[in-house]
Amino acid sequence: MKVGIILSLRDSTTGPAPRYGEIRALVRQAEASGIDSFWLFDHLLVRAPGQPDYGFWEAWTMLSALAEATSRIEAGTLVACASFRNPAVLAKMAEALDEVSLGRLVLGLGAGWLQSDFEPFGLPHDGLVGRLEEALEIICPFLRTGTADFAGRFWRATACVNLPRGPRPSGLPVLVGGHGPRLLRLAARFADAWNTCWFARPDDEWQRQRGALERACREEGRDPASLALTVGVPVVHADLGATLPAGDERGRVVAGDAAEVVSALRAFDAVGVAHVMCSLKPTTPVAVERLAKALQVYRAG
Numbered sequence: 001m002k003v004g005i006i007l008s009l010r011d012s013t014t015g016p017a018p019r020y021g022e023i024r025a026l027v028r029q030a031e032a033s034g035i036d037s038f039w040l041f042d043h044l045l046v047r048a049p050g051q052p053d054y055g056f057w058e059a060w061t062m063l064s065a066l067a068e069a070t071s072r073i074e075a076g077t078l079v080a081c082a083s084f085r086n087p088a089v090l091a092k093m094a095e096a097l098d099e100v101s102l103g104r105l106v107l108g109l110g111a112g113w114l115q116s117d118f119e120p121f122g123l124p125h126d127g128l129v130g131r132l133e134e135a136l137e138i139i140c141p142f143l144r145t146g147t148a149d150f151a152g153r154f155w156r157a158t159a160c161v162n163l164p165r166g167p168r169p170s171g172l173p174v175l176v177g178g179h180g181p182r183l184l185r186l187a188a189r190f191a192d193a194w195n196t197c198w199f200a201r202p203d204d205e206w207q208r209q210r211g212a213l214e215r216a217c218r219e220e221g222r223d224p225a226s227l228a229l230t231v232g233v234p235v236v237h238a239d240l241g242a243t244l245p246a247g248d249e250r251g252r253v254v255a256g257d258a259a260e261v262v263s264a265l266r267a268f269d270a271v272g273v274a275h276v277m278c279s280l281k282p283t284t285p286v287a288v289e290r291l292a293k294a295l296q297v298y299r300a301g
Contacts, residue, residue, distance in 0.1 A: 005037075026283065
């Protein structure tokens with residue numbers, strides 16, 4: 001099972017967004033320590049009544065720079081919002097980034113949800129799942145076969161050709177994130193991998209979502225085993241300043257000590273998860289070092 005980290009691109013009540021040099025240093029540390037992948041959220045702005053605005057570095061630009069700054073570690077979006085960018089152009093961007101990274105990109109896609117990501121930037125907030133579905137109708141054949149020809153309500157690509165091609169002639173992997181019935185059907189129909197979050201263990205709710213995904217695969221005439229399972233896992237380091245939730249919520253996060261992290265990794269491995277993406281709180285060099293040490297113990301058996 002692969003294990004990756006999710007990197008923060010946002011500012012918050014605890015301080016400003018990390019500078020690019022800090023983010024790059026964390027990715028290089030993760031790569032050097034044997035962590036398999038790094039992932040970026042694709043958000044633009046958090047806005048709530050009576051609260052200050054919080055922003056994000058734009059994910060695709062950061063992902064491109066970080067791919068060039070590394071050589072082995074996989075890079076991915078968790079997940080790119082299908083409504084932010086024209087899908088055919090996004091597929092071209094992914095092909096170029098796969099070339100830059102020499103075949104290390106995973107294109108994670110989702111519908112989006114946060115209203116302040118859309119309205120302040122003049123982006124449509126209606127029909128989000130429908131926009132994702134039409135985007136997948138364009139992106140997946142475009143990356144896998146080199147052509148796309150589709151006209152829908154939201155998007156179109158007319159006799160569109162993907163040239164030049166990157167390092168993977170059959171296309172780079174596409175991940176779909178989400179857990180509603182329509183999103184599961186889209187994952188079953190289009191994706192190479194599916195992601196859900198946030199879970200500390202493969203509990204009853206995770207098993208319910210997995211069962212729903214398997215049903216969606218069968219309805220689409222697909223073998224569920226052909227769709228890789230991935231999961232986002234929050235890892236909280238109280239001694240580094242993060243707050244462990246209380247009560248029932250405590251069971252939804254993994255404490256940062258090695259024993260609990262290793263236990264969580266082994267539990268997901270045992271149920272067939274292919275990739276765990278760890279959201280470290282806080283995301284610091286010490287937290288990355290601890291995850292790397294837990295990963296060594298997990299891999300040692």
